[in-house]
Amino acid sequence: MAVKALQAVSQGRNGVGAFILQCKRIDLHYCDWAGSSRGMNGFIKSLLPKFAAAHPQIEFTVSPRPAKHPVAIGHYINGRSKPICVRNMEPYEILKKLELLRDASGEKLKKVTKPVRSINESVRGIWSPYHGNGMPL
């Protein structure tokens, strides 16, 4: 009986060859009248031009939503979206939220129990120089 190799489909490992940003679009909604949008309006005028220029791979859409609190919605390549209400926030606080949306993967939030996550986990665990007898040279 001839030995047959196990067939496996290659899995995407983002960042090993090229890194593709998971966030593809960010929608920014504001209101012209409401006071809770003051920070958002200031952010769009002052900070968004620089942020958008630094991230050409993300599409930004700016549109009013009258009589509603301001929202930033991130859309991801896995089809999911992540909305964040930014009411009464200052422009630099909103910038932090947009960085969060940019860095997010779009996956549902999960509880992380293990320190290392890998699709190729080691059976022997992580090597440590402080454990075992060591190897005299």
Next chain:
Amino acid sequence: MRHLPRLRGAVSASLCCSSPTSIRTTAVAAVATASSSTTTQSFQRRALSTSVVSSGAVEIQTPPQGLKPPSKEWKVAVRPDQITDPAYVPAQDGLELEEVGGLDGWWENPANYGAGKEWVGFGPTEKVTDPAVLEVAVYRALVEALIARREMTRSDLTVARDILLSSGWGPATLTITAAKTKLIAGQHGNLLFNGTQEHEAMMAALEKHTFPAKENGDQDTILAAESEENLEPEVKEEVETVAAAEQEAEVTEEVETTVAQDQEVEVKEEAEEAVAAEQEAEVKGEDYLTDGVISAEKAQAMLKELGHEWKRATIRDTIFKFFVAKRIQKLTGHVIPDGKLVALATAGSLIKEIIKPPKAKKLAEEIENKEIFQSLPNVRVFPRRVTPIDKEKMVGRWKVIREELEGRGLPVIGTANIDNAIEKKWVTGAE
């Protein structure tokens, strides 16, 4: 409740000074004993009254000069039982008393109406918006303010006042003459007339058009005329005599001024030149001499002749800037706030301040005006709310949805007055 300590005996002066909380109590106690030193007594008086403590000698207070004390003659009303008038009936309560004064018949009184009673604002109600006209207005305001500042150095301030408070554009001759008056930046960059005689023509034009108009159609004159109508005959006679005396005085003044004008031959020549220039302008065409705000085309033609040097001249004198701001307000209706006026240092900055377009009411308009995202292809800005239909149109699905809805006889937009609670009818069986 706050408890005050009771004092059993006289209190020393040192305690009075050291404890301000017990001043009142100690003072009263000290007055009762009347056995303290002179300093203590003076302090006691001060604690009990608000009058200034005197040094001991009684001062006779004389009324200050210019104040007329009330007369000591008292009018006493006649007692009701001594009134001889048979028609007199004493009032039993306040409602029966005769009303003196009040607002009865105020609305029907014609003296409360008229042109003099209407509120007139300082500047025009409608603002001038054309940039070229505004620039010409600033130039004219600078010329007039410079002349007003020269006049402020003299003892008679009426001329400066009339220049600053004269109404808007007036005859077009004034604007034309102002545009011909050349302004330059001086040695230190400050705004000046080109020569010492440069302002004479403008002064002559102002004397001809501004001051007589002020005398003839002045607001004060209208008010005075209206108030004269309401006066009693005796008072009216007095007013007329005073007015006649004033007219005589004016005539003598005019005679004096004409004598002075005769002496100033140069000034007269300049005035004649101004009149000649005005006649030339009349010959050119009536359109050019239309009163009021000049047209944008004429303003642009004037600006070409004026150049740009005068815009770089500095204006740092606060009073002069105030003059300019008031003239600009009279001419254009633009009010420059004091806070901004302090920071404006050149003639060009004045123009920028009033030419500035009004603030955008919407963020999308502001983004479009400032072209913030023009160089960024990854940013799209929508001027209105992006609706679900807009989203379908973006991906090209709306046409299909519309056809499907129409094919099934369903409303494309809205609910077509279909009641939401139709299930409720099914459950209850109600019609």
